[in-house]
Amino acid sequence: MIEHARARSPSGARHARPPPPPAPGPARAAWLFARPAVAGEDYDRWYIVLLAGQRAGWSHEWQATEGDRVTTASVMSLEIRRGDAVIEFEIEGEFVETTRGQPISARSSQAIGSQPVVREFLWTDEGVEVTTTQGGRSTTTTEDHPEGRWLTPAAASDYVLARMKAGAETISVTSIDTSSGLEIVTSEMTGFRREDAQAWGRAVPAIRCEVETTAAPGVVTTMWADDQGNAVRSEIPLGGLTIVTVMADRATAMSGGEAPEVMVDTLVAPDRPIRRPRETRRGVYVLSMGDGAELPDIAETSVQTVETLGHDSARVVVDLDDAASVDAGDIDRRRLLASSAMMDTSDRALVELTRRSLRRASDDPMERAEALRRAVYRHIREKTLGVGFASASEVCQSRAGDCSEHAVLLAAMLRVDGIPSRVVSGLVYADAFLGRDAIFGFHMWTQALIEVEGQPRWVDLDATLSASTPFDATHIAIVTANLDNESGSAEMMTIARLLGVLEIAVEEAEQ
Numbered sequence: 001m002i003e004h005a006r007a008r009s010p011s012g013a014r015h016a017r018p019p020p021p022p023a024p025g026p027a028r029a030a031w032l033f034a035r036p037a038v039a040g041e042d043y044d045r046w047y048i049v050l051l052a053g054q055r056a057g058w059s060h061e062w063q064a065t066e067g068d069r070v071t072t073a074s075v076m077s078l079e080i081r082r083g084d085a086v087i088e089f090e091i092e093g094e095f096v097e098t099t100r101g102q103p104i105s106a107r108s109s110q111a112i113g114s115q116p117v118v119r120e121f122l123w124t125d126e127g128v129e130v131t132t133t134q135g136g137r138s139t140t141t142t143e144d145h146p147e148g149r150w151l152t153p154a155a156a157s158d159y160v161l162a163r164m165k166a167g168a169e170t171i172s173v174t175s176i177d178t179s180s181g182l183e184i185v186t187s188e189m190t191g192f193r194r195e196d197a198q199a200w201g202r203a204v205p206a207i208r209c210e211v212e213t214t215a216a217p218g219v220v221t222t223m224w225a226d227d228q229g230n231a232v233r234s235e236i237p238l239g240g241l242t243i244v245t246v247m248a249d250r251a252t253a254m255s256g257g258e259a260p261e262v263m264v265d266t267l268v269a270p271d272r273p274i275r276r277p278r279e280t281r282r283g284v285y286v287l288s289m290g291d292g293a294e295l296p297d298i299a300e301t302s303v304q305t306v307e308t309l310g311h312d313s314a315r316v317v318v319d320l321d322d323a324a325s326v327d328a329g330d331i332d333r334r335r336l337l338a339s340s341a342m343m344d345t346s347d348r349a350l351v352e353l354t355r356r357s358l359r360r361a362s363d364d365p366m367e368r369a370e371a372l373r374r375a376v377y378r379h380i381r382e383k384t385l386g387v388g389f390a391s392a393s394e395v396c397q398s399r400a401g402d403c404s405e406h407a408v409l410l411a412a413m414l415r416v417d418g419i420p421s422r423v424v425s426g427l428v429y430a431d432a433f434l435g436r437d438a439i440f441g442f443h444m445w446t447q448a449l450i451e452v453e454g455q456p457r458w459v460d461l462d463a464t465l466s467a468s469t470p471f472d473a474t475h476i477a478i479v480t481a482n483l484d485n486e487s488g489s490a491e492m493m494t495i496a497r498l499l500g501v502l503e504i505a506v507e508e509a510e511q
Contacts, residue, residue, distance in 0.1 A: 045230065046253040048200055049078060050244040052265070055257030056080055057089075059245060063154070069104065070154045071096050079259040083434050085385035086259050090116075093179055101155030106178040115394045117341045121178055128182060132341045135393055139344070146182045150174045161229040164192070164207065177215060187213045189223075197224030197232040200248035204232045216493040218296060238493075240265065240291075240500020263385075264434055266442060268427065270504040273438035274474060276511050277429045278465075281320045283473040284508035288313035290501045296494045299424070299477045301447065302326065302458040315507070318473040325455035336420030336449060338484040343412035347393045353379065354416040365419055369448045369461060372417065376410045376463035383464075406463035407444040408483065420449035422480050424460070425495050427504075429474035440504055442495060445475065474509070 044062045048055060057078035064071045073094040080087050092109040106121040115135045122129040123145075131140045151159060156175040163171045171189040176182065189209045197206035206224040213219075224233040236243040241262070274280060289295050289312040298306045298314055302323045307315040339345040357375030361368045382400035390398065392412030395405045407423045414421035428443040445462040452459075460471045479494045 043230070046248055046250045047231075047245040048248045048253050049076065050242075050246065051078075051080065051260050051262065052241050054260035056243075056260055058253040060250075060253070065099070068099050069096055070099055072153045072157075081259045081261040082263040082385045083261070087385075087388050089388060091179065095153045095178065097152040097154055101152050101158075103152050103176075106176075108179045110179065115391070117391065119178065119181075119341065121182070130182075134341060134344070134391060135397075137344065137347065137393070139339075139346075143182055146176060146184050148174070148184060150176055150184055152176070157229065160189070164225075164229065168192075180215070183215065185213050185215045187211055195224065197226075198246070199232050200246050200252055204247075206232050218294060218497060219493055238496040239498050239502070241496075263441075264436070266499045267433065267436050268440040268502050268504050269436070269438065270429075270440060270506045272506050273431075274429050274506060274509045277431065277474045277509075278469055278472050279511040280429075280473040280509050282508060282510040283318045283476075283506070285316045285318075285476060286313060286505040286507060287316055287476070288503045288505075289498075290503045293497075293501070296478075296497055299426075299480050301424070301460070301477050301480075303460065303473075304477050316476055318476060320471070320473050323452070323457055325452070325457050326449065328456060331420070331449065331456065333420050333449075335482050335484050336422060337415050337418070338482070339415070340484045341391065342408055342483040343392045343415060345412060345416045347396065349396050350392055350412060351416055353396055354413045357413065358417065365448075365450045366452070366459065368417060369414060369419060369450060369459060372413045373410055373446075373461045373463050374467045376406055376413065377466060380406055380409070380463075403462075403464045404444045407446045410446040410461060410463045411483065414446070414448050422447050422482050424475075424477045425479050425481065425492070426475060426477040428462075428476075440474075440476070442499075443475070445471075447480065476504075 042063045042065055045060070047059045047061075049057045049059055057076065059074060059076040061074040063073070071094060074092070076091045078089040090109075090111040092107075094107045096104040096106065098104065103123045105123065107118070109116050109118045118133045120131045127142045127144050129140060129142050131138055151173060153175060156173050160171055160173055169190070169192065172186060174184060174186040177185045189211050191208070191210045193208055195206060195208040196203040197208070204224075204226055206226050208222065208224050211221045211223050219236065219238065222235045223231065225231055230247070231245075232247045234245045286309070287295065287298065292312055294311050295314055298316060300306050302325070303318055303320050305317045309315055344350065353375070354372065357372055358368055361371040380395065380399055380401055383402065384400050385402055387398075387401040387405055390401055390405050390408070392409045395401050395409045411421040411423050423444055424447055425442070425444050427440040429440050431438060433439060433441055445460060445464070447458045447460055449456055450459050451457070460475065462471050462475065465471065478498070
């Protein structure tokens, strides 16, 4: 989903890290081969998680049946390095259903910042009660029941195993992923064949197949399962990185290892350097996939247009002096102003910070947006890579973070002031970063929807830049995200597909 460093380049820009690897991905894929609970047997499984060939952590999956209730649960713990900073992630999930496959409740917890975000779901006749808790604050809403037909996790596992035993050549199953809210996910499994799987220290007779989900379009996971449906191994390619989960015993899975460094290899060296990048007003770039894979769709914004050149390449033009307005019919202001777990616009500290930041601002939305951008730059005193992906409320208190924390805090403060906002994940150029010269690095910034000459326009705001440093045309947008409670993980998966394989040619860079 992304992606944020704080080393200052000679030009004055603060460069960025890529968004964290989508940690829920392996867990989401692994449940497809879970032992069916609907018919009875419980399980307890442990896995080693490898990233780019190095041990990054572990995952644990289990199932318990009591009476007519079945609980499936998982925990994934990862540790990675970005430069010298070590980041820890812990993702937990639990789903309770009846033995007939009726949903009862669910719970997800994501500890990516220092304050875990916990979401609890309770199915009722009127809808699904969703309670979100972070930093001692809880909010409860009632959402509509997810539309369409879908299977609870244990029922989905039962269905998949039955179809495998029947010799199906293709299996399609639709279930729900509460780590992304009430997101309905369809997984299609193809290419079934017999092949031994490499578990930790041993080979296991298994069935191999490929899995693609609507939560991560274009990402094909290779899975191996034994004849009882137990997941033995999975491999998820994310650009030049691969996440591998391997079955092991508890002691081996938790024995640990040195956290892998994941940032340096994601930096992109263009075909030529850009002089005075912070003064660049127009840039023309050709983006291509070094491995020949299909290039994901690239976002178009008010200042960025995209021309498809082939299945693996596109020309991107960023022109700050030729901004386009937005079609009002494409704007969902409700979602662009929504309070969410990442941006709790009712947080008193956040509201007070916004009020103080606008004390001297006029009523002009552009002036207010710029005042908030500068305020965020000043408020975040500790420019550090040592924060995962913190919410606006957490950053408001900690005053620490990298570009993602700057982007999220600014987006939240804009919403508090009634200005629709979203975040952008993409790339930015830096003269030097982490020992590399003249590179693009993955970055996050903010966009505000503001009327300019009577027409709505997306205005780019990078809060990692100081008051004297304007936004520049070396920012290349890849995806945008509302960060509301309805958003899924597809945005971050788009970024993940580019890591380690994206190539950039600079055709123009005008100051």
